[in-house]
Amino acid sequence: MKSAVSRIPAGVVTTVVALLVWQLVGSFGPLHGDSFASASQAITGLSSLARQSDFWSAVAQTVEIAAIGFGISVLIAVPLGVVIGLSRFAYRSTKFTFDFFKVIPPIVIIPIAILAIGPTLEMGIFLVVFANIFSVAIQTAYGVRDTDPVLLETMKCYRMGTWSQIRYARLPAAASQISVALRLAASASLIVAVVASLIGGAPGLGQLLGLLENAGKTSQAYGVVLFLGIIGLLVSRAIVLAQRRVVFWSGK
Amino acid sequence: MEKSVNNAITIDSVSMEYQTAGGTKRVLHDVSYQVSEGHFVSIVGPSGVGKTTLLRLLTGLATPTNGSIAVRGQELHGPPQGMAVVLQDYTRSLMPWLTVAKNIALPLKRSGLSKSEVAERVMSSLEEVGLSGSGRSYPWQLSGGMQQRVSIARAIASRPSILVMDEPFASVDAQTRFDLEDLVLKVRADFDITTLMVTHDIDEAVYLSDEIVVLRGSPAEVREVVSINIPFPRSQVASRNDPQFAHLRTRVYALVRGLE
Ligand SMILES: Nc1ncnc2c1ncn2[C@@H]1O[C@H](COP(=O)(O)OP(=O)(O)O)[C@@H](O)[C@H]1O
């Protein structure tokens, strides 16, 4: 028989342990002090923020930047990836460039983005798109290329054209690749939206975080970070659930 | 089955070479053969001799280096009308994201059939292969033998005049294999389909065929064409006990092995 302990989901255990460690380090460890908040202080900070409308409008701005940026990335990168994946030449010639851009952290182009666009919502969106577009396009192209040649030849034998092959074979075959790319992109969108606002001065939680730090409101600043962690987790969870429904055949 | 003098497929002095990193690989040399309309022809030969290569040429997926192929009098340029295929690897040739019924319906998209006609075709094809209840399943929910039945149903749904199969039963167990062999005989008789099958199983070739083409050599040539005059309809027990059967399989075996 299973013991009561082993029936608790592993994620809950690690979360509780992590919170405890955080709490202990924050209360007794070398980090103890004004610039570090313990878990309980962060939670208190977050609950006081949650009563302020400034906080929620910053949340809305960050989510807006992340969501629009994510949406634009998907709308451009997936079709682009399909087109690139269809041609061996296009794949070979773009792979190097895209891999190169993929590893450039969006943070290093913030100065350029600020000069070109200014510290605005649009700048944030631009950074999010820049952060995602290359990796999503490459992953999509890879998935499209990776379509089983036996399946494609079978379709050719049945005289199904290029469009049918894309629609019924290449896109579904790439779907699990694409969904993994989208899950990573969703988390990245959120992080980049915050960074764009923290460093680049776009509106949102990053700016708020800076203000709280400067005002010495450490526990509220940590409350913002905790909040970001929670929505990051929820978004990623939601995408995993959606993925299981959409790519239901995966691994079969 | 000497009912027709027309040729379903004419292979005329076909040679095939592949360009590889190590140079030119000659696979087929001067292969000529005519498949009579309505016949069941098996292609046998040692592994790697060029059987699949020959099938790829016949299906229009590849073009011969020399010579020409005509299907029902028309020279081949790409996959021809009226031909259907069944490959060995059913897991790779069926779509896991479509139900069995949709897998079968897919090649009918541009056939000009109405929705209800397509549905009717799918139903009757499933019935023909003994899978009436499985239309809504996904291929990966079925056993290997059932998946290969789906491939056969997809093939006959387009009412082909020619069916081409590459080692269709190589991945299923022995009992399933016998069942599928008999299914293919039934399908061929019901629809009067010219059938061309690659197999490495000599007993299977003798059991199913009107004629067996033996490929040998490197590059491969047609070593011999063996007529199988065991009467139709055939049955696993009676036909395999026909005194001709043992004689023919020994002969084909010797030809494939180069022991003649
Ligand atoms: N695309 C290809 N490029 C180069 N060589 C190939 C290719 N396809 C098959 N071959 C070679 O041609 C020969 C015949 O292959 P194949 O027709 O698959 O044989 P079989 O089906 O009789 O086992 C083999 O030596 C194989 O390695």
Ligand SMILES: [Mg+2]
């Ligand atoms: Mg082969």
